[in-house]
């Protein structure tokens with residue numbers, strides 16, 4: 001394949017309700033949608049970087065800049081372009097995993113569409129549907145939290161994830177555990193604790209949680225090793241796992257017992273598969289994290305979550321968890337599962353009028 005150019009589209013999707021985490025509250029999801037045009041097919045992807053660098057160092061405008069000035073030009077002039085060739089061609093540029101992941105995914109989607117191969121098959125999926133969890137933000141009150149949890153349980157979600165932070169941890173977890181019985185329950189701290197404040201997390205051992213996700217800063221692997229000795233609940237890492245190498249280091253050190261694989265955070269679906277394979281080899285369960293993706297990213301995440309090592313429900317919720325209207329055919333929960341797309345590539349396409357309705361700006365970058 002030969003790349004003709006890439007369209008960058010800033011998109012703003014209103015959230016059905018504010019989503020509060022330990023690093024802030026979102027009322028809309030602004031992200032970048034990529035359309036790669038090649039001589040054989042078009043490929044679509046989304047870049048999951050937030051507007052502000054509060055989840056990781058990446059941010060939307062930084063991704064636009066690095067794609068425009070460095071990443072897209074690096075793919076120019078090649079008539080043998082494939083999805084697998086993208087990461088090596090971009091390796092000389094440090095960081096920017098989310099921007100690289102979006103570009104790789106758009107090229108991979110174009111390649112697979114031209115070959116008529118579904119992403120799930122390319123990645124090695126073994127399931128036709130995936131069990132879904134749901135992420136519940138920090139709320140103004142325990143009552144509001146329980147009302148939200150009741151609604152998600154009624155919808156059939158197979159796992160509840162609660163965002164926590166110091167001051168909103170033991171009490172909400174206790175209330176939810178009492179409300180949902182033995183339904184799978186886990187928490188996500190998004191790096192909000194330190195070893196000094198982590199003693200509160202020992203109290204969470206009483207609630208039979210699946211895992212505690214990213215309690216300490218992303219670069220504090222040794223802190224997580226120490227914490228894992230103090231808490232019985234398995235530690236899962238998210239922000240700390242930036243590629244297969246850091247996953248291997250975290251596992252070898254004993255910094256985590258479970259891994260959240262987020263394709264945008266690790267540089268794409270091919271690196272995600274490498275991390276999956278590494279974790280399976282070490283007997284480490286994995287699940288697919290989420291970044292409030294539209295149906296474009298959601299489709300690809302569901303394909304990844306269908307690989308055999310994804311043994312825990314992921315943050316692959318239905319489209320209507322966050323959005324009144326998705327930009328693709330919505331993903332609808334059925335008995336707590338989402339079906340894996342079967343079409344070529346990521347298996348979905350944006351509906352043009354729905355995409356235009358949420359488009360803030362569009363920029364064409366020829367190569």
Ligand SMILES: O=C(O)CCC(=O)N[C@@H](C(=O)O)c1ccccc1
Pocket residue numbers: 021050055134135188190238289290291292293315316317
């Ligand atoms: O369901 C989803 O897509 C969101 C899952 C979720 O909680 N993502 C968290 C996270 O830290 O894992 C997040 C939220 C907002 C922005 C970035 C990350």
